[in-house]
Amino acid sequence: MKRRESLKALTLSSFGIAAVNPQELLSEQRDLQKAMAAEEVEIPGGRTKEEAVYDAKLMSETFFTPAELTTLTVLSDIIIPADEKSGSASQSGVPQFIEFMVKDQPRWQTPFRGGLRWLDLESQKRFGKIFTKCTSKEQLQIVDDIAYPSTAKPEMSQGVAFFNTMRNFTATGFFSSEIGIKDIGYMGNTPNQWDGVPADVLKQYGLSYD
């Protein structure tokens, strides 16, 4: 909106009358509080003030303990390791993504906290130490028992459920990261001209525009 137009909108809604009545004073006080709150939180482009305040609050909080975060890091890299094409889940920021998501959508807090605890207990039972203290061979022994839902033993079902959740969050976090988008080969999100499917692809599928 042009400045002139926005001023026009402003003068009409505020009316410019300095009436001294309790409601007026109250509303001025609200304006002042709002201005002060807005100063504290920077509002990024594309965000409303409510969103910026909410996100800043989530960012300032911590959910996972350092030990839990370490386990998440190890697990996410077991699920998506680095290979010849791209880096690993943790290199793409998956543990930080999960940390944010469980604060943003608190229904995930217990499945993650409890699932990590389940993993450590299972690990204690088998090897007498928590998951991150195990050798990678020992870690994979447990993971192999919970990574394949259709063949996992019934007594592993809670571990399977946790690992499914972990796999989902790891995949989403990785492939929506800068590293992951490059890896998957998504080539859009940029101004261009669409002129149809490339000729070699049409040919591959035996299709044409005629």
Added chain:
Amino acid sequence: MSFQIKEQPTVFDVCIVGSGAGGGMAAYQLAKAGAKVALLEAGGYYDPADPKYITQLKWPWESPRRGASTPFRSFGDFDAAWGGWDLDGEPYTHKGGTEFDWFRSRMLGGRTNHWGRISLRFGPNDFKRKSVDGLGDDWPISYDDVKPYYDQVDKLIGVFGEAANLPNDPDSIFLPPPKPRLHELMIKKAGKSVNIPVIPARLSILTKPINEDRGSCFYCHQCNRGCQAYADFSSSSVLVKPSLKTGNVTLLTNAMVREVLTDQTTGLATGVSYVDKEKLTEHTIKAKIVVLAASACESSRLLLNSKSPRFPNGLANSSGIVGKYLHDSTGASRSAFMPMLMDRKRYNEDGVGGMHVYTPWWLDNKKLDFPRGYHIEYGGGMGMPGYGFGWGMENTNGKYAGPDGKMKTGGGYGASLKNDYRRFYGASIGMSGRGEAVAREDNYCEIDPNVVDKFGIPVLRFHYKWSDYEVKQAKHMQDTFEEIIHALGGIPNGSKPGPENDYGLAAPGRIIHEVGTVRMGNDPKSSALNKYSQAHDVKNVFVVDGGSFVSQADKNPTWTILALSWRASDYIIDQVKQKNL
């Protein structure tokens, strides 16, 4: 507490409530004709070209939740539409254990900031359903009454498509359509094999520039994020901005209207009262004509809340019809895996912000066990990954052979799992039916006697049930989806929705096409508005949103809202000239 109600001394020619499709069009037409217009919007200012608001062309990692839904934006962090199914401090309630989900987007342009830009004209039969099948009611107007306005809307706003000469899906004045994407070519071919037409989509996106104020599409697939080039239709970009340029429009944002004020002697509307949502101060706006365009349900809420000794049932409601005949489009969906698309070659196939092809209703309801049709929308392709990408791989990667030709157990981890995400990328399609429901008096919204919102305004209470007609239509959709999927060589995901969940029929309100609550008609006893969207009871009150619809066709309602709002605006101008208003 004492309230000082601030009265604006000017008397506007017209006060318009709501800046979506209907309100934006009325503001533009009336301001162009020289009327002094007060345009009230319950939400904040929005301009998709202002960096303050831009979400277009951002990458998923620019959102800490990778674009997931939030209470502030139901359709995710990058969607242009603020708000959603639940607004903080603005509840709505339900009656008799029924369901209705109400999507509200309080912002300049309203819900036109979100919609899929599907811009379909209603056809001749859509205005006379009762004459065709004996159910519901005919409109007081015909396709021929609206056709000139559809033509004007096409030219003013722009819509792409391809002439198809279908009897009940009239062609628009089309811009060139984009070529189909790969999966859309496959759908077209599959459709042919099972006699289901698949034709170019009809979307209000500029594949060619139409004026100097708006650019043309640059194919980022993100119309739902708002377009910096104004190359798609949203009311804020295409109607409200030009209306402000006339100098005749005073835009008031964050102005939540409480009620329409009336003169108890003349029985005419004198303006509206509203609360400034930021300052929480109370105001009135005086106007000679009041035009409601707050959305079907919000406009009926306003009328029902405008009670006075002269209008004890609320304004424009001597018929008791306001709030009744609420109906949304039906919706059901299915997705499928396309094994032949595994290991696809990568290229940019974003295209426009929606499907390039669709299926208009193609059958004769006289030969079916449900009375009204539906169209099918298609999705798929190598889209930008975001929140939810890769979810549920354990249900998929055990079903298809690996690069070595061998089957493996679903789920897993490590390098081979990582490779599966690559192989499966872009190999899924989805389809959604959007159909016509039969409008019924016993589907309605009314004022809840006990509940108010945070501004003290009584809220709506909904009562809505689908009938057998809609359930049977959803069943037909599911059968059709499987037919198409099989013709494609695809594999339907999950199990086929059945009677246990009404064949996947979405809860009413979910398709966000709700209309009918302030319907038009020739008989003041069974309608609230006349055929020009003017209240029977109060000649200087008009409703130009979906509220005026007698029936919501198997088309999206926006193009018809725009056409009818333009028509009502012309009528207002004419009536003012004739000194009837």
